[in-house]
Amino acid sequence: MAAQAPLPALIRKKRDGERLEEEEIQTFVRGVTEGTVQQGQIGAMLMAIRLRGMDAAETLALTQAMAASGRTLAWPPAWRGLLVDKHSTGGVGDKVSLALAPALAACGCKVPMISGRGLGHTGGTLDKLEAIPGFRVSQSPEEMQSILERVGCCIVGQSEELAPADRVLYSLRDVTATVDSLPLITASILSKKAAERLSALVLDVKFGSAALFPTQESARELAHSLVAVGERLGIRTVAVLSRMDEPLGRCVGNSLEVLEALECLEGGGPPDLRELVIALGGLLLWQSGLAGAAEQGRERLGRALDDGSALRTFEAMLGAQGVPPATAHCLCSGTPPQRRQVLGQASVCEELPAPGGGWVQRVEALPLARVLHELGAGRARAGDPVNPRVGAELLVAAGQRLREGEPWLRLHHDGGLGAGGRRALQAALRLAAAPPRAPPPRLAEVIGTPGTPARRGDGQ
Ligand code: IUR
Numbered sequence: 001m002a003a004q005a006p007l008p009a010l011i012r013k014k015r016d017g018e019r020l021e022e023e024e025i026q027t028f029v030r031g032v033t034e035g036t037v038q039q040g041q042i043g044a045m046l047m048a049i050r051l052r053g054m055d056a057a058e059t060l061a062l063t064q065a066m067a068a069s070g071r072t073l074a075w076p077p078a079w080r081g082l083l084v085d086k087h088s089t090g091g092v093g094d095k096v097s098l099a100l101a102p103a104l105a106a107c108g109c110k111v112p113m114i115s116g117r118g119l120g121h122t123g124g125t126l127d128k129l130e131a132i133p134g135f136r137v138s139q140s141p142e143e144m145q146s147i148l149e150r151v152g153c154c155i156v157g158q159s160e161e162l163a164p165a166d167r168v169l170y171s172l173r174d175v176t177a178t179v180d181s182l183p184l185i186t187a188s189i190l191s192k193k194a195a196e197r198l199s200a201l202v203l204d205v206k207f208g209s210a211a212l213f214p215t216q217e218s219a220r221e222l223a224h225s226l227v228a229v230g231e232r233l234g235i236r237t238v239a240v241l242s243r244m245d246e247p248l249g250r251c252v253g254n255s256l257e258v259l260e261a262l263e264c265l266e267g268g269g270p271p272d273l274r275e276l277v278i279a280l281g282g283l284l285l286w287q288s289g290l291a292g293a294a295e296q297g298r299e300r301l302g303r304a305l306d307d308g309s310a311l312r313t314f315e316a317m318l319g320a321q322g323v324p325p326a327t328a329h330c331l332c333s334g335t336p337p338q339r340r341q342v343l344g345q346a347s348v349c350e351e352l353p354a355p356g357g358g359w360v361q362r363v364e365a366l367p368l369a370r371v372l373h374e375l376g377a378g379r380a381r382a383g384d385p386v387n388p389r390v391g392a393e394l395l396v397a398a399g400q401r402l403r404e405g406e407p408w409l410r411l412h413h414d415g416g417l418g419a420g421g422r423r424a425l426q427a428a429l430r431l432a433a434a435p436p437r438a439p440p441p442r443l444a445e446v447i448g449t450p451g452t453p454a455r456r457g458d459g460q
Contacts, residue, residue: 007031007041014048022061029065033165039172046169046178054183059225060232062183066191067233069165073112073141073197079148081199084109084284087189088204089212089222090122092365093247096204097125097155098261099269099277099305102313105152106304107281108290112144112196113155114162118378118386121210121369123257126157129321131254131343131388132331136322147320152313154321163191180212186225193235200236200287202280203227206244207444210365216241216444227448236287241445242276246398247365248442249273253377253391253412255343262331262339265314267306272442278302279443346389347414351407352422358431360400360408362439367428368392368409371421375413387414398439402431 010024020028028045031037054062075083084104088094101111115137118124129135137157139147147154160167166188173179173188193201203226206212207219223239230237249270251260263269264277278298285297304310311332318328330342372378376387393410396402408429411417 007037011041011044011048014045014052017052019055020058020061022057025058025061026065029062029069029165032168033069042169042172043176043178046173046176046181046184049183050178050181053181056225056228056232059183059186060229062187063190063194063229063233066163066165066169066187067194069191070163070195071141071159071161072195073144073162075110075112075145075148075197079110082108082110082288082290083197083199084111084201084288085113085193085196085198086202086204086280086284087193089206089219091204091206091242091244091248092122092210092369093249093252093257094123094204094206095125095128095249095251095257095261095264096273096276096280098128098258098314099264099273099310100281101153101155102265102317103277103301103304103310104281104284105317106309106313107285107300109152109284109288110148111153112148112198113153114158114192114196115155116158117382121366121373121378123252123254123369123378125155127386127388128254128257128261129155131258132318132323133327133342134323135318139321147317151316151320153317155317156321158192162195166191182222182225185222186229189226190229190233190235193230194233198235200284201230201238202284202287203230203237203239204276204280205239205241205447207241208243208245208365210247210369211244220445220447223445223447231448238283238287238446238448240279240283240443241447243440243442243444245365246362246439247368247394248276250394251391252365252368253372254386254388255340255345256391256393256412258331258343259336259339262311262314265305265311265332266308274302274305276442277305283446344389346387346391346412348417349410349412351395352409352411352425353405354402354408354429354431355404355426356431357402357404358433359435360396360398360402361430361432361436362398363394363396363409364428364430367424371417371424371428374421375416389414396429399436401435 115125205219205223213219281301282297285291286294291297315332377390396408
């Protein structure tokens with residue numbers, strides 16, 4: 001084996017714009033995992049990568065080294081081709097995973113979904129699920145397998161053992177202004193998916209005023225990077241670019257989003273939510289070979305939402321992840337008031353009147369999310385508690401005529417809404433003097449063509 005260059009030489013190499021060899025990347029990641037690389041050195045390497053970039057082979061090597069830094073999951077051979085997951089780059093009101101995982105399982109997929117918590121203005125799937133009394137997200141890989149055998153899907157947190165190098169790098173990216181690096185984002189997202197040993201993956205890359213990437217072009221660049229590296233890892237990978245200027249659906253806030261996901265699982269709910277669930281699920285069913293084309297996949301997934309099989313699977317998943325059976329049953333089969341009683345309600349429920357009259361152009365997601373965050377719906381630092389009862393329901397839709405004083409937003413909180421928060425909320429409502437043009441579809445583009453479906457033996 002060639003002598004390893006000392007770390008400062010590797011940092012210098014990347015700083016000066018040279019490529020790093022696979023072994024050099026492995027050396028760096030091993031040092032990160034074992035704690036032998038100093039924090040300053042990690043920060044310097046992250047900045048060198050952020051400024052100089054990485055080509056596809058380097059990004060792949062970084063992803064593989066990070067995936068290999070911890071445990072990888074193993075599944076029964078009979079599940080080959082069927083193991084699927086979805087990742088979203090984060091949005092406001094995004095409860096897609098809650099409906100998508102059980103719907104896919106109801107169609108025959110195995111969905112070991114590993115999700116995150118909300119940080120900043122975007123929500124986290126785990127926080128939404130933890131609004132349900134009893135729901136646990138810390139299952140071991142063995143427990144995950146047992147749930148997948150019985151139910152077909154689970155939604156859990158990332159265990160300490162999975163891609164530990166990502167944990168170190170991600171926390172340092174936050175404090176070194178290197179979050180927005182394509183190779184670092186790609187390796188971070190896909191190292192965890194590679195460790196999950198998936199067959200197929202769909203990525204929801206969001207763009208717009210409330211997304212990580214403001215423009216469709218920048219989101220497209222990330223999507224191409226994710227699809228290229230995902231495919232090289234042996235995971236059938238496809239990405240959709242979806243708009244994130246307005247909240248997804250009508251509800252924002254953890255408990256309210258669970259209620260809205262339940263409506264979707266009953267075949268109802270807001271059309272934009274159902275559309276995204278069906279589009280993402282249709283692509284995954286195609287990739288996993290359970291549908292002959294994306295359109296057939298969409299139809300199949302829509303049937304699972306309409307015939308109650310997705311809802312029954314969701315109830316089974318709740319039971320398998322710690323929710324008492326009576327609670328799970330009440331949530332899945334109860335009336336809306338019974339469901340609200342299970343989840344608990346905030347002490348204040350107030351409706352905001354429209355500050356003027358006109359046609360609703362849109363409701364801006366970012367200011368709405370920021371105010372809810374301040375009211376306790378989100379966390380400022382990892383580990384902070386969240387108040388699941390804080391949230392908002394949109395009472396209007398784009399294109400609707402609204403008269404001054406008519407209610408447009410129902411806000412749920414436990415106090416603390418000041419004049420500044422009220423002003424910010426009222427400014428989130430964009431009114432026009434004339435009927436606006438129909439908004440563009442939320443799903444803007446699909447990147448990567450699944451083409452040949454995952455054959456058994458692909459991926460994992
Ligand atoms: N989610 C991840 O898992 N990693 C990242 O780098 C980002 C989001 I940005």
